[in-house]
Amino acid sequence: MSKEYCCTNNHQDQDHHHNHNHDHAHHHSEEGIKAFAPAIFSFVLLMLGLLLEHYFHAEFLTGWIKLLWYLVAYLPVGLPVLKEAWEGIQKGSFFSEFFLMGIATIGAFILEEYPEGVAVMLFYSIGEVFQGMAVSKARKNIQNLIDQRPDEVTLVTNSEMTIVKAKTVEVGSVIQLKPGGKLALDGELLTERASFNTAALTGESKPDTFQKGDKVLAGMINLNTVCQIKVTAKYQDSKLSKILDLVQNATKHKAPTELFIQKFAKIYTPIVVFLALGITILPYFFVADYQIKDWLYRALVFLVISCPCALVISIPLGYFGGIGAASKNGILVKGSNFLDVLASVQKVVMDKTGTLTEGVFKVQEVNIKEGFSAEDLLAKVNILESHSSHPVATAIHEYVGDGDTSIQLSNIEEIPGMGLRALDAEGELLVGNFKLLEKFQIKEIEPPLATSHTLIAIAYKGFYAGYISIADQVKMNSSKAIYQLNEIKVESIMLSGDKNSVVEAVAKGLGIRHYYGELLPEDKVEKLKALKNEEVKIAFVGDGINDAPVIALSDVGLAMGGLGSDAAIETADVVIQDDDPLKIPMAIAIGKKTKQIVWQNIAFAFGVKALVLILGAGGMATMWEAVFADVGVALLAVLNAVRVLKTRF
Structure with a gap:
């Protein structure tokens, strides 16, 4: 009956989880559309403007109308960046990537290169959206992995049962959990005795039995009895919540490469700004036909190319992608x-x-001496071991099964560190290690000479009866x-x-x-x-x-x-949730792949930027090449960084 109920309950949970995931996915798709909306609006206006200018040769798109047209295209994507730059300046951080983008695009508008100014901000904003989506996906992988608690619980108040949201339950409240149900909150067991599957928390494949007053944790599954639990922590304060927060904040523990790039960007950006200033002013003293508009344009191109977006965005994202890929595979990396x-x-x-090894014992061999009934003796041992919570007792019960439950044992006594002693109608039964048999002066003890297994010695009616060998399974x-x-x-x-x-x-x-x-x-x-x-x-x-x-x-x-x-x-530093040894080489493989992608991005970004910088300084690159060197490289680096999430390990 309980088995059927358990299956039904799990099925319902799956349906609920499916609906929850569907709603969650729908919510994320709506968020994605909203995030791209400004970029889509700007892109449509930019493309339409370019078509009207260069294909249809629209005469009306000149002067103030042209400025207004491209300004409307610029503002949805440009304002957020200018706002970030202004807030950075107020905090004393003048030379940020936002500052560079702001100078370059405002300069482009001053030089009446409106489409280029819009394009720089447009592609930058698209890169930012892709970055946000990639981080969101990585976080979602972590969330789905850990936060598997049910949303609702059965609250017990004055013997009445009410289904309520788990987040609303206060500390000190009493909740009820049926067999097959998953615990949503940390608490203290009020029922005399209950068994839980703790695999989601401990990785242990065997069920654990808890007594009244024991602490039980969110994520455990009730196995065999209706039980009541007194809540000891709010939903957001459970052990699982703390782990989730810990992993989601993993970006605080930065890799040396990340720290270097952050420091590099802080030094590199002001140098770039002063070099751009030099490109604008210094030629005045050395070039005969100096035109400020030409050299200012070159400086703006130089600024856009120099923007460290590809590095600042893609390198942390590469590492976060690695953390997300690990969490997707059941490996929680703290940084x-x-x-x-x-x-x-x-x-x-x-x-x-x-x-x-499993950490769970299994019977390997039963060696019972002639003169004893193996079936009868094992049935007695099984009844006696049922009074112990030791893993050995579980192994024997799994081997013997229910056996003869009519056997009566009395004077059951546990000898610490040795085993169990009891009496039946015919005599004394001893089950434990060989020291137990020596203590009670059992005759003719015959332990095996060599074995790699744990031995459970048996004596009955004053004589050595044999042993059971038990071993942990690989x-x-x-x-x-x-x-x-x-x-x-x-x-x-x-x-x-x-x-x-x-x-x-x-x-x-x-x-x-x-x-x-x-x-x-x-x-x-x-x-x-x-x-x-x-x-x-x-x-x-x-x-x-x-x-x-x-x-x-x-x-x-x-x-x-x-x-x-x-x-x-x-x-x-790393927690393998499902207890699988294969996750050890997998964790190393994810680390290697992440590092490889990060260094690919560094080499690619520096290589392209160096090439286009030379072309820009020589007047051979326009703002469009600069857009590719900056935003295009950033986008490609971001796509390369999130590749680790798609990799199968």
């Missing part, structure tokens, strides 16, 4: 500086459990991830706190040549320090909680499935 580091990583150091994509890292010449190293035999078995199975086991957290730190002494860029991948010190020490820290913890959010 463009970390994309740069990912591009240069030479060694990836990984934790074993939860990174390369993730399906772990081997492929190591192969891909080897392909791009990145060395893989595994560190783990597990015993050496287990670590060796996993490492050899995955093709990892360098591995270290039985390490305490402080040992991992020492190992990483030793690796850093080799002066190579190191990425560390862990769960973001126990490995927080090592993540902090690495050049770039990746948290696997750690979104549910503050340690992951605060310490990791």
Whole structure:
């Protein structure tokens, strides 16, 4: 019944999500039309004016009428830029790209080169719209990835149920969540016991059981019982909201290339303005037939060509595109500086459990001695383990199933660090490690000599009865991830706190040549320090909680499935949301691609500008070539920058 309900509920959620996305897309298309409206208006007037002038030779389009015509075409796209320039001047920032565009276009109007003045502003505004659309798309990818909370919740007031908007629910309110429902708000569990799928937050594939008073987080899915939750944080203050804000503000953490371009633009722009002034005035002293109009026109062309729009716009956009592409693939990058580091990583150091393995135990072998009924004994072990919340208990229950539920056990006792003890009608049952059996002086214990698995020893009625071997499963994509890292010449190293035999078995199975086991957290730190002494860029991948010190020490820290913890959010530079090891080489590939696109833009922008500057200074380039050198290059650079969003990794 609950399974059917869960499926139905999910289907309804999908329909709601689809409608929401449809409305959202419609809203964005309307916004896109509004953003392009001034440019479309100016473009129509500009093209019509040029046709009337040069094709139809309209006699009326002269003098004040011509000025007015092109002024009307100029204002929708020019006013916003002039406003930005004026606001910059008021704040003490004289030499901005807006200032350059303003001088150049006003100068063009003074020289009666009206179409050129309109064209400069028109194409600049189109570039700005494309930039805004690209940033919006990247932000939307991040939003869709993380913010998967339902919009509505069931509010409980005086035993009455009311469906309300999640954003309106106050702290302290009580909400109800049915099986299959996704939690919209952080809260405290009021129901005695409930199980949740926490994969969206922690990356853990196994369900977690929570007791009354435990904290539950937005994004978790209720699995098996109607439960009530006391809200502890508003919708906008939930853990997921904080992560969303963190990633959307990733542009604050700028890459060295971005910082250099920003500093470069601040020095470069005033130099360009004074050079343009020199081009206008200095020829007066050296040229016989000096015409101020000609040299002023050359200076204006020089100004338009020199405008650093292509660099100022496309480079941050290239990095933001990389962050957007990463988020689209389930990788949350906290800043463009970390994309740069990912591009240069030479060694990836990984934790074993939860990174390369599932962190979920599975029964590998059942070895029961002759003289004992394996079916009967496993049924008893299963009943006893049902009193434990340890992952081992879950593994045994998954292996045995429901079994014989009529078995009665009494005097159930947990021996800390060893296992469980109970009595039935025939005698004593012990289930745990071999130390438990030694404690109760069990005879003829026969542990296997060597194994890479965890062993659960069983004794019944005072005699050793056998063991169950349990192991953590290697993730399906772990081997492929190591192969891909080897392909791009990145060395893989595994560190783990597990015993050496287990670590060796996993490492050899995955093709990892360098591995270290039985390490305490402080040992991992020492190992990483030793690796850093080799002066190579190191990425560390862990769960973001126990490995927080090592993540902090690495050049770039990746948290696997750690979104549910503050340690992951605060310490990791990159968070892999779906716990997939393949995202490790993918993150490096995205970093490399982003850096490649950024440097392509730098080389392209400088190359074209240098060429047209020489032509402009020599009087061989008009304002139209200048428009291409500035706005055309900027547009091409922007299109190249957003290419990373379309790339499949």
